[in-house]
Amino acid sequence: MFRLAMDPVYLARIQFALTIAFHYIFPPLSVGLGLILVIMEGLYLRTREERYLRMTKFWAKIFGLIFAIGVATGIVMEFQFGTNWATYSRFVGDVFGSALAAEGIFAFFLESGFLAIVLFGWDRVSPRWHFFATVMVCLGAHFSAVWIVVANSWQQTPAGHQIVQDASGRMRAEVVDFWAVVFNPSTVDRLSHVFMGTWQAGATLVLSISAYYLLRKRHVEFARSSMKIALVVAVVASLGQLATGHSSAQTVAAHQPAKLAAFEGHYPARAPADMVLVGWVDEEQHRVRGVKLPGMLSWLIHFDRDAPVTGLEHFPERDRPPVQAVFQAYHLMVAIGMALIGLSLLGVFLWWRQKLFETRWLLWCFVGAVLGPQLANQVGWMAAEVGRQPWIVYGLLRTEDAVSRTVSGGEILASLIMFGLIYLLLGALFVFLLNSKIKHGPEPGPHDPPGPAKEAAA
Amino acid sequence: MSFSFDLPSLWFLIVGALFMGYAVLDGFDLGVGALHLLTKGDTERRLMINSIGPVWDGNEVWLVTAGGALFAAFPEVYATVFSGFYLAFMFFVFSLIFRAVAIEFRSKQPMAWWRSAWDVSFSAASIVGSLLVGVTLGNLARGIPLAADHEYTGTFLGLLNPYALLVGVTTLALFTMHGNIYVLLKTEGALQERARRWVRWTIGVFVCLYATTTLVTLFSHAHMVRPFERQPLFAVVPFLTLLAVANIPREVYHGREFRALVSSAAVMLGLLSLFGIGMYPDIVFSTSDPAHSLRVYNSASSPGTLTTMLIIAGIGMPLVLGYTIAIYRIFRGKVQLTENSY
Numbered sequence: 001m002f003r004l005a006m007d008p009v010y011l012a013r014i015q016f017a018l019t020i021a022f023h024y025i026f027p028p029l030s031v032g033l034g035l036i037l038v039i040m041e042g043l044y045l046r047t048r049e050e051r052y053l054r055m056t057k058f059w060a061k062i063f064g065l066i067f068a069i070g071v072a073t074g075i076v077m078e079f080q081f082g083t084n085w086a087t088y089s090r091f092v093g094d095v096f097g098s099a100l101a102a103e104g105i106f107a108f109f110l111e112s113g114f115l116a117i118v119l120f121g122w123d124r125v126s127p128r129w130h131f132f133a134t135v136m137v138c139l140g141a142h143f144s145a146v147w148i149v150v151a152n153s154w155q156q157t158p159a160g161h162q163i164v165q166d167a168s169g170r171m172r173a174e175v176v177d178f179w180a181v182v183f184n185p186s187t188v189d190r191l192s193h194v195f196m197g198t199w200q201a202g203a204t205l206v207l208s209i210s211a212y213y214l215l216r217k218r219h220v221e222f223a224r225s226s227m228k229i230a231l232v233v234a235v236v237a238s239l240g241q242l243a244t245g246h247s248s249a250q251t252v253a254a255h256q257p258a259k260l261a262a263f264e265g266h267y268p269a270r271a272p273a274d275m276v277l278v279g280w281v282d283e284e285q286h287r288v289r290g291v292k293l294p295g296m297l298s299w300l301i302h303f304d305r306d307a308p309v310t311g312l313e314h315f316p317e318r319d320r321p322p323v324q325a326v327f328q329a330y331h332l333m334v335a336i337g338m339a340l341i342g343l344s345l346l347g348v349f350l351w352w353r354q355k356l357f358e359t360r361w362l363l364w365c366f367v368g369a370v371l372g373p374q375l376a377n378q379v380g381w382m383a384a385e386v387g388r389q390p391w392i393v394y395g396l397l398r399t400e401d402a403v404s405r406t407v408s409g410g411e412i413l414a415s416l417i418m419f420g421l422i423y424l425l426l427g428a429l430f431v432f433l434l435n436s437k438i439k440h441g442p443e444p445g446p447h448d449p450p451g452p453a454k455e456a457a458a
Numbered sequence: 459m460s461f462s463f464d465l466p467s468l469w470f471l472i473v474g475a476l477f478m479g480y481a482v483l484d485g486f487d488l489g490v491g492a493l494h495l496l497t498k499g500d501t502e503r504r505l506m507i508n509s510i511g512p513v514w515d516g517n518e519v520w521l522v523t524a525g526g527a528l529f530a531a532f533p534e535v536y537a538t539v540f541s542g543f544y545l546a547f548m549f550f551v552f553s554l555i556f557r558a559v560a561i562e563f564r565s566k567q568p569m570a571w572w573r574s575a576w577d578v579s580f581s582a583a584s585i586v587g588s589l590l591v592g593v594t595l596g597n598l599a600r601g602i603p604l605a606a607d608h609e610y611t612g613t614f615l616g617l618l619n620p621y622a623l624l625v626g627v628t629t630l631a632l633f634t635m636h637g638n639i640y641v642l643l644k645t646e647g648a649l650q651e652r653a654r655r656w657v658r659w660t661i662g663v664f665v666c667l668y669a670t671t672t673l674v675t676l677f678s679h680a681h682m683v684r685p686f687e688r689q690p691l692f693a694v695v696p697f698l699t700l701l702a703v704a705n706i707p708r709e710v711y712h713g714r715e716f717r718a719l720v721s722s723a724a725v726m727l728g729l730l731s732l733f734g735i736g737m738y739p740d741i742v743f744s745t746s747d748p749a750h751s752l753r754v755y756n757s758a759s760s761p762g763t764l765t766t767m768l769i770i771a772g773i774g775m776p777l778v779l780g781y782t783i784a785i786y787r788i789f790r791g792k793v794q795l796t797e798n799s800y
Contacts, residue, residue, distance in 0.1 A: 033636075035738045044765075048504060061467075065562065067515075068515070068558055068559065068561075068562035069558075069559065069562075070758045071518065071558060072554060072555040072558035072559060073550055073555070075518070075521070075554055075555075076551050076555070078522055078526065078529075079525065079547055079550075079551050080527050080537075081529065082525075082529065082537055082540025082541060083540045083541055083548065084541070084545050084549050086537035086538070086540065086541035086609075087535055089529065089536055090533055090534055090537045090538040090608075091538065092533075093529055093530065093532075093534075093537070093759060094530075094760050095534020095763075096529070096532065097526065097529035097530030097531070097533055097536070097759065098530045098759075098763055098767055098770070100529055100530065101523065101526035101527045101529065101530040101767060101772075102508075102526075102770050103526065104519065104522050104523030104525075104526040104527070105523055105770060105771065105774035105775065105778065106770075106774055107528075108519045108522055108779075109516065109519050109523070109774075109778045109781075109782070110516045112516040112518075112519050113516045113519075113778075113781055113782055113785050114781070114785075116512035116513060116516060116785055116789065117785065117788060119512070119798060120511060120512040120789070120798050121788060121789075123796065124789070137568055163709065164707070164760075168607060168608065168756070170607070173768065174760040174762070175762055176762065178762075178766045180688060200719070223753065261748050277743075283732070291785040301748075312678075312748070375612075390785050404541035404544070405609055405612050406541050406542055406544070406611075407541055407544045411544050411614075414545070414548075415544075415545070415548045415645060418548070418552060422556075426555070426559060429559070429563060433563060434565055434566075435565070436567070437566075449583075
């Protein structure tokens with residue numbers, strides 16, 4: 001146990017997992033909320049109705065809070081490639097570094113620069129320019145997802161590179177075809193899958209807070225208008241998630257068969273594969289106990305229930321990912337995805353029947369729904385990243401060979417403890433401040449009776 | 459011909475320019491943080507924070523992009539320095555986290571203890587961050603022990619040597635002076651009066667440290683001076699830097715704050731140019747064996763990648779400069795507290 005606790009590879013992985021998991025609470029909310037802000041402010045420009053302006057201002061403030069923590073925790077990620085994964089950085093710098101630099105130039109400058117106008121420029125620019133700034137923030141947020149997913153997808157399905165020996169005799173990957181790196185086999189599927197996840201995250205945040213106001217009978221008009229916009233985004237994103245999820249899985253089947261086999265706990269080297277709805281992997285006996293749809297995985301990939309699917313036994317043991325964790329993470333993601341489809345369709349149905357705002361149990365579900373995409377985004381990435389193991393760059397570089405050689409286990413343990421404490425504090429403060437922003441509510445409109453919002457503001 | 463299209467050297471310049479952009483821009487908001495606790499009362503502190511409110515996170519993006527460009531153009535340098543300076547860089551990111559959340563959280567609750575806790579953490583984080591930027595520069599100027607495989611062979615305490623600490627304190631003084639001038643520019647009334655009382659001290663302390671660092675570098679770090687012996691024309695740079703330093707008190711005295719800020723920005727550009735000239739073609743100088751040094755040529759990415767990146771920077775950076783200038787223009791003038799302020 002002690003040896004494991006001081007093992008640099010193990011500790012560096014824990015630290016990366018902790019810092020990326022915490023960081024990834026925030027960017028999806030920025031991307032999704034960015035889109036919703038564009039819709040709200042666009043409606044304001046079109047209709048000139050004052051409520052849309054209030055909505056934009058309120059949600060922009062929430063955006064500002066989320067963005068600040070996203071930036072602070074994001075710098076940590078960029079530094080960590082160098083501090084903890086120096087060998088990896090030497091190996092992939094030529095490829096991965098370009099995507100990261102492009103992210104800075106095309107995305108972060110855009111997002112942070114124009115956010116200044118969105119948050120502080122209400123009285124300094126015309127409404128049209130303000131809307132333009134909001135669109136730029138939304139674009140910037142989306143661009144940042146593009147470049148980081150390009151970089152990560154290259155790690156999953158490397159393409160457009162060659163392996164060469166550098167002057168000091170070390171091997172490294174070099175770009176031969178930039179566009180083949182950018183559009184490597186999994187980029188488009190994974191990017192669209194990530195976008196849908198971020199839109200779901202943003203939409204359910206708005207749904208959740210709006211539903212809370214409706215249940216408390218506060219800011220009713222504001223909450224109804226916000227909820228309608230969020231519900232439209234939620235339906236589009238949830239159904240889109242089904243499509244992009246399916247095509248992502250097909251890409252995994254084609255390019256990372258060991259990962260797909262771990263998703264479903266499919267062991268036989270070549271055999272038709274079932275789809276498990278709920279189950280537990282018996283890693284000793286090489287089988288899964290649970291509720292299965294026979295041949296369904298084969299059908300989903302090849303449209304043929306008898307088509308053989310490559311299983312884990314096809315790979316030597318040292319090339320297999322951890323099965324149980326990947327299996328459970330993947331299944332939890334799928335289950336949440338299905339639940340979100342059901343919930344958002346039900347919401348639209350009741351909206352059509354004009355019962356949405358009176359169906360209290362559904363509003364309570366919406367309040368909790370904010371956790372759904374958050375959890376699904378986390379376990380989805382867990383399935384993607386743990387499923388790639390033991391490789392850090394699939395088929396090219398093993399995770400255990402990728403860490404910094406000069407950094408000791410003790411040093412990582414120290415920084416890991418610090419990150420743990422700081423992020424615990426940061427998480428608590430975020431929830432506390434978000435909660436007080438929600439309690440405070442939007443600025444009162446001309447038709448609102450003076451209510452609790454005023455008192456809280458005083 | 460290799461001379462006309464020396465990609466690694468060109469990228470040495472570009473990465474250097476990005477770090478210069480970071481120093482000039484984040485330099486003043488780090489400096490504002492360093493001075494923050496000298497103000498009196500809640501309104502003054504809010505004015506301090508709101509003077510950098512709309513721009514500080516955009517300024518920090520220069521660091522993110524400079525780091526990304528270093529990773530892309532010189533992966534060996536990025537890997538060696540970031541892993542070699544592990545604990546120092548960890549403290550640096552912790553300080554950036556505390557700064558960011560202190561700015562964002564401070565004015566969101568009315569309690570006095572809440573606000574003073576974030577005031578202290580904003581200021582402490584700004585000071586620690588500035589020091590660590592300088593300590594890193596100092597160590598790169600001095601050189602660090604490297605093995606044949608480019609790995610750092612020294613220790614964390616080895617990074618806290620007197621020369622690096624001197625450069626660290628000088629950097630802190632430079633940022634503080636720069637921030638002080640920015641406060642003069644952005645505020646009025648009592649706070650501006652207060653900032654005017656600080657400024658002779660911040661300029662004085664910087665000038666003393668600048669002179670000391672220059673002398674120590676000349677006498678004990680000869681490798682940084684050699685390029686100037688080979689090419690005497692480079693002597694223009696330290697001369698112009700000296701003029702820029704001398705111009706700062708003059709502009710401040712005449713109440714021309716913007717020109718004073720431009721002068722202190724010019725000092726930063728001058729000093730970083732001196733650093734770049736002194737280092738080139740080394741990026742990380744090895745003290746254990748000069749043959750192990752990381753040079754622009756043995757640590758750069760492939761020509762193809764450097765060319766692609768050149769196109770990316772060529773498209774992206776003019777846009778970035780364009781809208782950054784536009785945003786600074788939109789927020790020009792004295793800072794006012796409004797309902798949208800921190």
